[in-house]
Amino acid sequence: MAKNSKFFHTKPKKERVILASVNVSGHRPLWSHKESLVELGNLTSSVGGVVVSKISQNLKKPNHTYLGSGKLEELNSFKDFDTLICDDELTPTQQRNLESALNGKKVLDRTALILDVFANRAQTSEGRLQVELAQNEYLLPRLQGQWTHLERLGGGIGTRGPGETQIETDRRLLRNRINTIKSKIENVKRHRNIYQSKRTSEGIPIATLVGYTNAGKSTFMNALTNANVIAENRPFSTLDTVTRQITLKSRRKILISDTVGLIQKLPSSLVAAFRATLEEINLSKILIHVIDISDPKASAQWQIAQKTFQDLGISDKPTIVALNKIDRFQSNGKEIDLEQFDNIPTNYIYTSALKGIGFEDLLLKLDYMA
Ligand SMILES: Nc1nc2c(ncn2[C@@H]2O[C@H](COP(=O)(O)OP(=O)(O)OP(=O)(O)O)[C@@H](O)[C@H]2O)c(=O)[nH]1
Numbered sequence: 373m374a375k376n377s378k379f380f381h382t383k384p385k386k387e388r389v390i391l392a393s394v395n396v397s398g399h400r401p402l403w404s405h406k407e408s409l410v411e412l413g414n415l416t417s418s419v420g421g422v423v424v425s426k427i428s429q430n431l432k433k434p435n436h437t438y439l440g441s442g443k444l445e446e447l448n449s450f451k452d453f454d455t456l457i458c459d460d461e462l463t464p465t466q467q468r469n470l471e472s473a474l475n476g477k478k479v480l481d482r483t484a485l486i487l488d489v490f491a492n493r494a495q496t497s498e499g500r501l502q503v504e505l506a507q508n509e510y511l512l513p514r515l516q517g518q519w520t521h522l523e524r525l526g527g528g529i530g531t532r533g534p535g536e537t538q539i540e541t542d543r544r545l546l547r548n549r550i551n552t553i554k555s556k557i558e559n560v561k562r563h564r565n566i567y568q569s570k571r572t573s574e575g576i577p578i579a580t581l582v583g584y585t586n587a588g589k590s591t592f593m594n595a596l597t598n599a600n601v602i603a604e605n606r607p608f609s610t611l612d613t614v615t616r617q618i619t620l621k622s623r624r625k626i627l628i629s630d631t632v633g634l635i636q637k638l639p640s641s642l643v644a645a646f647r648a649t650l651e652e653i654n655l656s657k658i659l660i661h662v663i664d665i666s667d668p669k670a671s672a673q674w675q676i677a678q679k680t681f682q683d684l685g686i687s688d689k690p691t692i693v694a695l696n697k698i699d700r701f702q703s704n705g706k707e708i709d710l711e712q713f714d715n716i717p718t719n720y721i722y723t724s725a726l727k728g729i730g731f732e733d734l735l736l737k738l739d740y741m742a
């Protein structure tokens with residue numbers, strides 16, 4: 373509509389975003405819809421969006437416009453925003469319907485947002501290939517109606533990647549591209565496997581840092597190995613696996629690997645694209661499962677991680693649980709409730725990757741298990 377297109381021309385530099393979620397009645401998720409919107413907000417601001425409002429609605433299930441008509445009216449009366457981000461993966465139809473119900477405003481879902489975060493963070497050529505693969509697979513069923521919308525908007529959240537460059541691309545070309553990326557990833561993987569199997573054949577065991585995003589894996593990596601990887605207070609700082617060698621007290625060598633973090637509702641297309649990376653955890657002898665025990669959602673994050681490890685077939689690996697960010701408890705005097713972690717192994721330690729607490733214990737355990 374003319375009114376809206378005028379609005380797009382005068383939009384401020386930072387994208388103004390409204391977050392929306394549907395609270396499905398009778399369903400008790402690990403994250404309440406409000407908590408999940410907080411996480412969605414962190415993801416949004418980590419790629420430069422400004423959250424101007426959060427809305428949620430109780431429904432039996434999301435309908436053909438995701439939200440009900442009342443909420444849509446409310447949104448249409450609230451003009452001062454650029455983008456609506458929904459906290460679930462929308463079907464292509466839901467997305468189209470929602471866009472037209474909102475008179476052409478940009479509509480994204482959790483998956484598109486996470487893809488954007490990943491596109492922002494990918495550093496290595498393999499990481500970029502995996503993100504591109506996931507973006508293309510996400511776009512494939514959404515081709516219709518997507519291109520004009522991307523063309524009009526130019527840059528911003530959710531528009532990076534293949535959108536701008538392949539406006540004219542039809543499904544067949546997109547499929548070809550997907551196949552090309554897949555074989556490129558295979559190639560990179562084969563090279564890395566040769567490199568890795570050389571190291572494993574030299575008898576050097578691998579210990580892999582795993583866990584929910586922002587738990588402190590990379591801070592550990594840097595402290596243990598001087599790897600100098602990015603560790604920041606934002607979701608998905610790490611995308612690419614980094615491996616470094618250290619020497620233990622017994623003078624034996626061990627490889628420490630830092631991996632991509634986990635998140636609830638991780639889009640299936642991303643799980644598939646990153647499967648190769650995550651499956652490499654299979655090569656490791658030991659897992660160091662890092663948990664941010666200062667996070668109010670620590671126990672839900674623990675459950676999501678456990679579930680993901682089961683799916684990847686790595687839940688039986690010898691594991692050291694690092695209950696991290698213990699320094700935050702020492703300063704606020706609060707008690708730690710271990711009961712919240714179902715089936716936590718006895719092999720846990722309290723750590724602060726930031727303040728260097730628990731390292732000696734961790735290294736001793738690694739030496740014993742390696
Ligand atoms: N207070 C405190 N903060 C910590 C500790 N460990 C990590 N942090 C902070 O937590 C934030 C996230 O740390 P990262 O090491 O990037 O976390 P990560 O698990 O690698 O996160 P992703 O790569 O995003 O999956 C950073 O701001 C760290 O400084 C800790 O023991 N105590």
Ligand SMILES: [Mg+2]
Pocket residue numbers: 589590591602603609610630631
């Ligand atoms: Mg990291």
